[in-house]
Amino acid sequence: MSRAATSTRTMASFALGRPGAVFALVVLGFIALAAVLAPLIAPQDPFDLAGLDILDSELPPIWQDGSEPRFALGTDAQGRDLFSAVLYGARISLLIGLLAVVIQAAIGVSLGLLAGYYGGTLDSLVTRLADIQLSLSTLMMAIVVMALVRAGLGGAALSQFAVPLLVVVIGLSEWPIFARTARAAVLVEAPKDYVRAARAVGDSDSTIIRRHILPNVLSPLVIVATTQVAGAIMAEAALSFLGLGMPVTKPSLGTLIRSGYDLMFAGTWWVTVLPGVVLISVLISINVLGDTLRDWLDPRTRGR
């Protein structure tokens, strides 16, 4: 039997011992699929303001009195179909979360690999920079930057560049987590025989780092990436909830929660609660999967 097949089978049996993880995977997969296919599934384009009718506003979900079958999950204050808005909102939230982590990983992993491999001045510089960056809270930095952009350029400009801005702001801040993980892993791998062998046959430093070391330090990085995605999605939701993220015309899950919050205690609970449920499901699923992955890749805890 091939090694891959064995590994798949043990992974499957490991997963079966953890029904929570399987459930999380199913929930996350379902939401992610719905978000990717949003343009095909959604009955309405929530960004097309011309397609909204104010007469449809604040209709409840179909299981409540006074609902309309056209709007399965009801509508928001602008008459937007909430089901479509949640699909597109999840799409935006996941997109920003993933892209931000791609930036974090790109910066962090390269700096960490180089720092760990070359050591010396570069290493102390990267470590010091990472310490400084970590002592500034990500969320607070993001709030400050978005607030300044908003105060400087106005709400309209902010809404135009919201997605790239959020990706960069959230992406630039948490690279030290990747850098530290990568650096620590390189320090373990670099003195090993296979690296010395590669050097002996004349491989360049860049080949050694990319082809030999990187594949061997991937698993801790994957674990970090998982929890980072949850963190990035949460940061985006928090910014949008504060009115410093996605605009009402292009709502993410956080924006929807915020826009519904003003109406919530007047009885229009669904605009806040339904996106909130989706957001929490995404975050819990990712965190549970991250924990499971950590246990799976860390042999010390595998037997438990």
Add this chain to the structure above:
Amino acid sequence: MQTVLSGLTFIARRFFQAVLVMLAILVIAFAVRTSLGDPLREIMGQAVPEAERAELRKELGLNAPWPVQFARYLGGAARGDLGTSLIYKKPTVAVVLAKFPASFELVLGASLIVLVLCLPAGVYCAVRPRSLGARLILGLSVLGISVPVFLTGILLITVFSVWLGWLPAFGRGETVALGPWTTGLLTGDGLAHLLLPALTLSTIMLPLFIRLVRSAMLDELGHDYVRTARAKGASHLRVWIVHALRNALLPLVAVGGLQAGTLVAYTLLTETVFQWPGMGFLFLEAVTRADVPLITTYLVLVGLLFVLLNTLVDIVSLMLDPRVSLEGAR
């Protein structure tokens, strides 16, 4: 003597660093002010002819090169003058500081809840790692980490204010003025208003601190001195609390200091949900209405708080474990 000296060097160095960081924050605040704000608008509003504006600009020295202007800004900062708020027409420092008691009491309430719960929960999870209770606590802490703080707040309001009607949902309630400090801690109404926001804010910090106490305790319990203490006949409880927990507190203080910035951000979110009239709420109002002097003042003051807290944390760490300082000072 040697130890005391290097301890003092350490504190002096930390103090110097703190001053440098504050300078950097002031540079940023100054840059933001000069590029985003219009000082003339602070004084005379917008409907003033250009000739008059130019006159005043010259009079105020706004045409001076920026190092001169920055020096003036620094001088103002040293005297506690960071500008005038556009919304409130009052000195920004006074406006922000007037909101400080509300935020402080919120954070204080949340910290008390975290402290009271995280120590027993963390110790319990460390000494009985496989018990049902420990698994339950750790499971709940994943939940606590996963639920954004504003949703926790909304959930608590829904349950305790809307459904049960037990606790108020918004604002600070009745407050008492003690000189410049308005406190909500002395009235029943104020305390009732504090409970939900403080609980909300604590849920986001609690999981982290439970995990922290747990792992620090697990580390300590593996050490020889714990075994020695047990062998000398000390009770389990005494060993856990007097011996191991005391040593486990060090990382708690250090990480607690690192979390200060995050705490400010979460306080901002909590204040938004509960319309708590604190500094964060004020900051968001300033952002929405583009009150640049107020925004920069908030940033400078929060930065100052952050720097003071971090310096304090380092000094406390030094008192808890002299080795930290000696390595740092060398």
